[in-house]
Structures are given as structure tokens and as C-alpha cells.
Amino acid sequence: MRKAASIVTKIIFAFVCYWFLTRVVIPYMKTIFTSKEISIDQTPILIKEIKSIGQLITYTSFNEVVADTTIKTKGSAFVNTFNRFTPVPILPSADKQLVIIGRGKILAGINLSLLTDSGVTVKNDSVWVDLPAVQILDAILNPSDFETFVEKGEWSNNEVILVKAKARRKMIAHAIQQNILPKADAKAKMIMENFLHNMGYKHVEVF
Amino acid sequence: MQKLIVIIFLLFFSCGKKNNAEEKPGILTLREMSDLATVEYTVTKVIKASDNKTWFKVGDRKILMSCEAHIKAGIDMSAINKNSFTITDKNIEVLLPAPKIISVSLPAEGIKMEYEETGIFRDKFKSQDRDALARQAEQQIRNSIDSLGILNQAKVNTSMFVTNFLKRLGYQNISITYNGSLRQNNMQ
Numbered sequence: 001m002r003k004a005a006s007i008v009t010k011i012i013f014a015f016v017c018y019w020f021l022t023r024v025v026i027p028y029m030k031t032i033f034t035s036k037e038i039s040i041d042q043t044p045i046l047i048k049e050i051k052s053i054g055q056l057i058t059y060t061s062f063n064e065v066v067a068d069t070t071i072k073t074k075g076s077a078f079v080n081t082f083n084r085f086t087p088v089p090i091l092p093s094a095d096k097q098l099v100i101i102g103r104g105k106i107l108a109g110i111n112l113s114l115l116t117d118s119g120v121t122v123k124n125d126s127v128w129v130d131l132p133a134v135q136i137l138d139a140i141l142n143p144s145d146f147e148t149f150v151e152k153g154e155w156s157n158n159e160v161i162l163v164k165a166k167a168r169r170k171m172i173a174h175a176i177q178q179n180i181l182p183k184a185d186a187k188a189k190m191i192m193e194n195f196l197h198n199m200g201y202k203h204v205e206v207f
Numbered sequence: 208m209q210k211l212i213v214i215i216f217l218l219f220f221s222c223g224k225k226n227n228a229e230e231k232p233g234i235l236t237l238r239e240m241s242d243l244a245t246v247e248y249t250v251t252k253v254i255k256a257s258d259n260k261t262w263f264k265v266g267d268r269k270i271l272m273s274c275e276a277h278i279k280a281g282i283d284m285s286a287i288n289k290n291s292f293t294i295t296d297k298n299i300e301v302l303l304p305a306p307k308i309i310s311v312s313l314p315a316e317g318i319k320m321e322y323e324e325t326g327i328f329r330d331k332f333k334s335q336d337r338d339a340l341a342r343q344a345e346q347q348i349r350n351s352i353d354s355l356g357i358l359n360q361a362k363v364n365t366s367m368f369v370t371n372f373l374k375r376l377g378y379q380n381i382s383i384t385y386n387g388s389l390r391q392n393n394m395q
Contacts (some may be wrong), residue, residue, distance in 0.1 A: 036260040049249040057242040143341035157320040164315035
């Protein structure tokens with residue numbers, strides 16, 4: 001009986017030790033050598049400009065692209081020359097490399113503020129509307145849409161902007177390949193036709 | 208007895224929770240929309256941060272950046288139907304859907320480095336670090352959108368935009384109301 005009580009006590013002791021280790025000691029040890037996340041201060045938001053626009057957004061392309069750039073540094077020439085004289089490359093590359101993944105969206109549609117008075121003709125219950133040409137209205141790649149996959153060397157803000165601009169161009173090209181413009185054009189016409197039909201016009205022509 | 212305790216320990220350790228939280232990729236595709244954006248706000252914000260909270264890193268790092276964001280607001284045209292119009296001769300009443308935020312954009316070109324100070328024992332801010340700070344700024348801007356009054360401005364601009372369009376169609380007395388609001392913009 002006493003032996004059984006001793007075993008139970010030891011099990012409880014072991015369980016308490018385990019709990020203390022996993023819940024207190026190990027989490028503390030894990031965080032003690034972890035870098036604290038840098039938080040930005042709360043600063044005011046200033047309104048710089050308020051602009052009246054008239055953009056009919058009819059299609060959005062959600063996409064993911066990879067953009068990468070390698071820049072030769074001062075040390076690159078030395079490393080390359082040295083490695084040329086060895087049977088296998090010994091020194092690691094001194095080139096700067098940045099590979100980013102961007103997940104953003106491209107908005108396409110029509111800038112209705114370009115619609116002129118002559119673009120709208122009304123006669124009794126018929127209406128003709130000549131819409132402006134469809135275009136890419138926006139390419140949205142926010143900081144939260146980017147992931148840095150590889151970053152070797154020091155990259156200045158301006159150099160990173162160029163890589164991100166490359167990602168943006170790729171996204172636009174991909175959206176155009178997906179025929180976003182003809183689709184956006186057809187959808188814009190459909191929206192305008194529905195709008196005018198809903199107003200009671202019997203004969204509607206949008207082109 | 209000691210073996211028993213060791214076995215119990217092993218059992219406890221082996222029953223740990225596995226973190227299987229995998230990020231599901233979003234659906235990347237073309238999507239139809241029917242949004243009419245009528246107002247665009249350009250806002251600026253200073254991104255200010257100091258990296259001095261990690262005890263084992265000797266020296267501080269400070270960074271000051273500025274960013275510019277473009278916020279568009281407008282209405283969803285797909286919510287407009289036959290019941291949205293009441294027409295009597297040259298008079299028209301239009302019931303439009305409540306305005307909404309259409310997009311928030313922080314282009315990379317709008318994020319500028321203003322000042323950086325790095326202690327001799329510290330590395331400079333990497334592109335990844337700067338992105339993380341810009342992400343926080345983006346979140347702060349998103350959280351403050353309501354206080355910018357952009358939705359009210361969107362109502363004003365949408366009313367103006369629709370009025371101009373209806374005038375082109377020959378209507379003279381135009382009344383515009385918004386769903387979910389009692390505010391009425393009469394434009395004659």
C-alpha cells in the first residue's frame with residue numbers, strides 16, 4: 001500500500017515538473033534569445049489630396065509573381081577572378097541578390113470622366129453611349145503583398161523599388177495575357193446597358 | 208520505478224500538439240466587378256521606429272520613412288436595379304447603394320527613406336525589415352480610414368457624377384438618395 005502511494009506521489013511530482021518545464025521554463029528560454037519585433041510609432045495620417053474620379057472598375061486580376069535582380073558589387077570582380085583560377089569555385093559569390101514574391105491585383109475598367117457630351121445621344125426611348133477605351137486603372141501591390149525570398153547583400157530603398165516595379169510590370173503583363181482588357185470592356189458595356197435599361201430606355205446601344 | 212517515471216515523461220512529450228497551420232494560398236484568378244470609384248484620397252504618413260528593445264543586441268537602430276497611400280471609394284453598380292429609379296417626366300429619383308472603400312494602395316515608389324541611424328555593432332535595416340515596418344503603416348492607415356471621412360466624400364462625388372450623367376440624358380430635377388442613409392442630395 002505504501003509502495004503504491006509512493007509511486008503515485010512520484011507520478012504527480014513528475015507531472016508537476018513536466019508542467020513547470022513546458023509551460024514556464026522552456027517558453028521563457030525560447031523568448032529570452034528572440035529578437036523583439038520592431039513596432040512603429042503611432043503617427044498622424046495627413047490628407048494630401050482629394051481627387052474626384054469616375055472609374056468604372058469591371059475586372060480584377062489577382063496574381064502572384066516573382067521578381068529577382070542580381071547586382072554586381074566591388075567584390076564580385078575579385079571573387080570571379082579568383083574562382084576562375086581554381087578548379088571549382090571556392091569563394092562564395094559577392095553579388096547582391098534580391099528575390100521577392102508579390103501577390104497583388106490589377107484593376108481594369110473605364111475612366112468615365114472621359115465620357116464627353118457628344119458620347120451620349122438620346123432620342124425618345126432610345127439611347128446611344130460611346131464609352132471611352134478600356135484601360136488598366138490600377139496595379140495594387142502593397143507592402144503586405146510582398147514576401148522577400150532571398151536577400152543577399154545590402155539593398156537600398158531605391159534599388160528595392162526597382163525590383164518591385166519589375167514585379168508590378170510582370171503582373172500587368174500577366175493580366176493582359178489573361179485578356180483582362182477585352183473582358184473588362186464587355187463587362188463595362190453590360191453594366192452601362194443594364195443601368196440604362198433599368199432607367200426605362202427600350203433601345204440601348206453602348207459601344 | 209525510475210523507468211516508469213521516464214516512460215511517463217516520454218509519453219507526455221510525445222503527445223505534444225503539432226502545429227499544422229499551413230497558409231492556404233488565395234485563389235488567384237480574374238474576377239468580375241461593378242464598382243464605380245468616385246473619390247480618391249492621397250494620404251501620407253511618417254513611419255518612425257527604433258530597434259532598441261532586444262537586450263542582447265548592443266547598440267540601437269533608428270529609421271524614419273515616409274509613405275503615401277491612395278484610397279479609392281465609390282459604389283457597387285451591381286446593386287442598382289429597376290427599383291432604384293422613380294421617373295416622372297423630366298424628374299428622376301435615384302436610390303444608390305451605400306458607398307464603400309474600393310481599394311487601398313501603397314505603391315513602392317511612395318515609400319521613401321528619410322533617415323537611418325545604425326549603431327556600429329548593428330546591421331543596417333534590410334529590405335525585409337523595411338517591408339515589415341511598411342506593413343504596419345499600411346495596417347494603421349487601413350484602421351484609420353473611417354476617420355478620414357472618405358465615405359461621406361464618396362457620397363458627394365457619386366451624387367455629382369450621377370447627376371452630371373443624368374443631365375446628359377436630359378433629366379432636369381435629379382434627386383439622389385443612398386441605401387441605409389436618410390441623407391439626401393438634391394441636385395437641380
